[in-house]
Amino acid sequence: MLAGHAGRAGLVLLAAGMAVLLWQPTDANWWAARLFGVATLMLTAVTLFMRPAPTQRSWHRIFGWAALAALAGHVIVTAGFQPVFWRWMTPAIPIEIVAGLVALLAFLVVLFVQRSRSLRRWLGPFSSLSVHRTAGYLLIAAACTHIFLIAGMGILTAAILLTGLSFFLIEGFLRERHVLGLVATLALFSGAIAWLAMGSMAETRLASLRKAPIDHARFLHTDHTGLACAGCHHNFIDRTGNENCLTCHKRISVSQTTRIDGMFHAFCSDCHRTDKRAGKKFGPIDDCNGCHDRTP
Numbered sequence: 001m002l003a004g005h006a007g008r009a010g011l012v013l014l015a016a017g018m019a020v021l022l023w024q025p026t027d028a029n030w031w032a033a034r035l036f037g038v039a040t041l042m043l044t045a046v047t048l049f050m051r052p053a054p055t056q057r058s059w060h061r062i063f064g065w066a067a068l069a070a071l072a073g074h075v076i077v078t079a080g081f082q083p084v085f086w087r088w089m090t091p092a093i094p095i096e097i098v099a100g101l102v103a104l105l106a107f108l109v110v111l112f113v114q115r116s117r118s119l120r121r122w123l124g125p126f127s128s129l130s131v132h133r134t135a136g137y138l139l140i141a142a143a144c145t146h147i148f149l150i151a152g153m154g155i156l157t158a159a160i161l162l163t164g165l166s167f168f169l170i171e172g173f174l175r176e177r178h179v180l181g182l183v184a185t186l187a188l189f190s191g192a193i194a195w196l197a198m199g200s201m202a203e204t205r206l207a208s209l210r211k212a213p214i215d216h217a218r219f220l221h222t223d224h225t226g227l228a229c230a231g232c233h234h235n236f237i238d239r240t241g242n243e244n245c246l247t248c249h250k251r252i253s254v255s256q257t258t259r260i261d262g263m264f265h266a267f268c269s270d271c272h273r274t275d276k277r278a279g280k281k282f283g284p285i286d287d288c289n290g291c292h293d294r295t296p
């Protein structure tokens with residue numbers, strides 16, 4: 001009863017967060033990736049909520065397969081149509097992408113535990129079901145982390161999404177018989193993300209980012225005439241020097257918040273996004289190739 005209410009509240013809040021996210025303008029081909037991603041999260045949440053009771057069994061399955069189809073779409077659109085995406089696959093990989101990969105792996109575990117007969121025989125019927133469900137909750141938590149970090153959400157949207165996630169996990173804790181396994185899995189996941197963000201791993205990842213050659217992202221001043229120089233060149237006014245933005249920023253990339261890609265993606269895309277909202281001419285927003293693959 002209580003679990004049902006918590007689950008419903010969680011679903012509604014997750015849906016509200018996703019609706020706000022979809023309202024953010026972006027490039028045409030990035031829309032597809034975003035729609036598929038949001039659909040995957042919502043379909044998985046509904047699948048988990050609809051337990052396979054004797055009367056509901058087929059719904060659980062139908063939503064599960066629909067979530068898999070949406071996930072396949074998301075992966076194909078991002079990895080297949082944005083070649084620059086593969087640049088993230090170095091030790092300098094951003095944490096949001098790690099969270100996305102964890103969600104992908106968790107989905108495969110959910111699927112294989114249920115589909116592979118030999119795996120189920122090996123685990124036994126009870127533990128295979130509990131692995132299936134625990135992986136489902138891990139999937140939701142990892143997907144929310146992925147979306148939350150990647151979207152650069154406003155504080156309100158972030159609060160809605162995270163409250164939705166916690167309601168949803170409360171539902172899991174209230175219903176799950178193997179609560180300890182679920183708690184341990186989620187704690188391990190949060191621990192691993194924190195370690196990647198703050199521990200010695202973070203040092204290694206950032207060192208690798210600083211060593212990689214600068215791409216220059218094919219930035220052209222001719223696309224940006226009529227803008228105040230100092231609007232971008234804070235170095236002209238705060239006397240940090242006349243150096244090129246990129247070489248200096250590469251050097252100061254020593255923490256997650258000063259990562260060159262994170263900082264510049266926010267800087268360049270935010271202006272393009274504001275222009276798009278205002279109905280003016282605008283540059284690329286999320287479309288990697290719009291900035292990274294242009295021949296000048």
Ligand code: HEC
Nearest residue numbers: 216217219221224227228229231232233242243244245246
């Ligand atoms: C939209 C933001 C933006 C505006 C507006 C802008 N710049 Fe730039 N500028 C950049 C970026 C980004 C780079 C680095 C590009 C690169 O190296 O690929 C750069 C590089 C430069 C460089 C080369 C620095 C070096 O040592 O390599 C000079 C000089 C420069 N800008 C001058 C200006 C002047 C003068 C104006 C105003 C008329 C101006 N910029 C307006 C973003 C901007």
Ligand code: HEC
Nearest residue numbers: 232233234235240241242243244245248249252258263267
């Ligand atoms: C000589 C070094 C240097 C140069 C050159 C430089 N920056 Fe910075 N930039 C910094 C430092 C230092 C900060 C502050 C970092 C912090 O707040 O932790 C910063 C901050 C920023 C921020 C974040 C501001 C905020 O409010 O969060 C942006 C965006 C940025 N720089 C863009 C640029 C652009 C674009 C250029 C070139 C047109 C440029 N920078 C040139 C050193 C530099």
Ligand code: HEC
Nearest residue numbers: 217219223227231267268271272275281282283284290291
């Ligand atoms: C202050 C606002 C502003 C900032 C900051 C800004 N841009 Fe732009 N950008 C524009 C506008 C406006 C246009 C559209 C120009 C046009 O089409 O006439 C544009 C166009 C572009 C285009 C051309 C798109 C096309 O289809 O030809 C590219 C590429 C681009 N920007 C890259 C960048 C990069 C990289 C940065 C960060 C280093 C950046 N922009 C920062 C306002 C901005």
Ligand code: HEC
Nearest residue numbers: 084085087215216217261264268269284285286287288291
């Ligand atoms: C609005 C322009 C813009 C868009 C869109 C954009 N980037 Fe970037 N990106 C930049 C700028 C500017 C930098 C900063 C330094 C540079 O040029 O390498 C950067 C840096 C990076 C870096 C790290 C530094 C490097 O040179 O390897 C990676 C990786 C990266 N971007 C990947 C992506 C991916 C993946 C996407 C699509 C999701 C994307 N970018 C979309 C402008 C953009």
